Amino acid sequence: MKVTRSEPVLVHPAGDAAATVAEEYYFLSNLDQNVSVPMKTVHVFTSSSDNAASLMRESLSRVLPSYYPFQGALAVRPDGRLAVRNDRRGVPFVEAAADGELREVTDGDVSAPGAAEALANLVYTVRTGGEDATEEASSLLTVQVTTFKCGGLVLGLAMNHCLADGQSAAEFLRSWAEVARGVPLSTSPFLDRSLQSARPVPTISFPHDEFAEIDDVSGLAGVFGGDVPFVYRSFTFDASKLERLKKAASEDAAASTTTTTCSTFVALTAFVWVVRTRALRMRPEQRSKLLFAVDGRRRVEPPLPRGFWGNAVIFACCISDAGDLLGRPLSAAARSIQDAIARTDDAFIRSAIDYIERNRGARPSLTATTLVTAWNRLGLDTADFGWGQAVHSGPAELPQKEVVMILGGDRDSQSKVLVMGLPLSCVQVFEEM
Structure with a gap:
């Protein structure tokens, strides 16, 4: 499929009021600073x-006053913190045409x-570095609208994760779509991130194993070595498979009884952690780590x-000997x-924010780690620009080697899709499981 882009x-932002932003820097919390990477997504409309x-393009201009940080650039403040410099450079917008079929991306x-x-x-x-690099290389949002001969359209976004997690990205999309339809915003964005500032005296009250280094006693560095073939697979779990999995994840094997209810996310995540640990042939004494995101919006007080x-x-983090x-x-x-x-409450979240404050630049260690990210619960496909909701919304790139993505299946089904990569030598074990 060939895609021809315009310049x-x-x-x-539209309007004079939006042109003047009082502060030179827009504050980023410690949770923002820990994820300053691009998040690339596609949204397919038939x-x-x-x-x-x-x-x-016109409605983007009209919604940007509510989301003005998108037109800034990342910068390091005099105190050494990462922030958004409000230099009003604008958001790159590209029109494109594809000569392929929309079904290739649906x-x-x-x-x-x-x-x-x-x-x-x-x-x-835009490539970073090199002679062809431009200021757009540091754009916090880029937009591409690609039309297909069949009348379909794909909205492609590259959004810096430091400005939005998945839920905030979905809220921005819905706001943009509401402006395009000429209706008031159903939810106005709350932009003050100082609510998530570290405490005046940072206090670490809990072990934060998510950042703990784990010794590689299984030779995993060699398994993931540069010369080892690495392949990606997707696995679909329909409703009946998910029910079987939830039953297994809820049972007390010794008593052959169900001990507790178990959500689809918990069951799938547990299964992936176990099977990936087995597929990578971790030694029994190898510490195996699981990481997954917990939304703290309703977990902090207030x-x-x-x-x-x-x-x-x-x-959130779980660690177990393999x-x-x-x-x-x-x-x-x-x-x-x-x-x-359950541990991820207000006290734990405040402690995590303070941990990052005390350990500036800390990133979760990913040795012997499975990181599960659930895209199916974000609502990225609910934006309606006037021609219906997207038939598909999701990532536009493959996950990193430690990451397993949970995607939604067909819109009208309850199925879930796992997307992950493994060294070729480990794929067969995972597929059999």
Whole structure:
């Protein structure tokens, strides 16, 4: 599929009031600073209007006053903190046309052969560094609208994660779509992130194993070495498979009874943690770590305001010796995950923010780690620009080697899709499981 792009146009907020922003720097919390990486997504619409690109560009201009940090750039403040410099450079907007079929990007399987390359052409990015680099390389949001001959349209976004987690990204999309339809914003963004500032005297009250370094006693560095073939696969769990999995994750194997209810997310995450640990052939004494995001919006006291815009997720963590993890029933792993979710309360979240304050630049260690990210619960596909909701919304690139993505299946089904990569030597074990 060939995609022909126009030259990017910089979109600025409409209206005189939006042109003047009082503060030089927009504050980023410690949770924002820990994820300053691009988040590339595609949103597929089977139909659109003849002037769709113009409508989306004009409505972007009208929604930007509410989301003005998008037109700034990342910078380091004099005190050494990462922030957004409000230099009003604008948001690059690109119109494009594809000569392929929309069905090539509608199934959402980013792991299919050639899919990642095709999706990359639908998201506008600028190379960083080198002679061809421009100021747009540090843009916090870029937009590409690609039309297809069949009348379909793909909206491709590259959004810096430091400005929005998945829920905030979905809120921005819905706000943009509401402006395009000419209706008031159903949720106005709350932009003050100082609510998530570290305390005046940072206090670490809990162990934060999410940042703990783990010794590689299983030779995993060699398994993931540069010369080892690495392949991606997707696995679909339909409703009946999910019910079987939830039952297994809820059972007390010794008593053959159900001990507790178990959500789909917990069951899938427990299963992935166990099976990936087995597939990587971790030694029994190897510490195996699981990381997953917990939304803290309603878990802090007081809860964050409605429409809070930023990163409000905390990494919950489970660690187990591989031998114990693989020797116990699936329900044991599920209980560990449920306990980690329950621990993520106001006190723990404040402690995590203070930990990052005390350990500036700290990142979760990923040795012997499985990181599960659930895209299916974000609501990215609910924006309606006037021609209906997206038939597919999801990532435009393959996950990193430690990451397992949970995606929604067909819109009208209850199925879930796992997308992940493994060294070729480990794939067969995972597929059999």
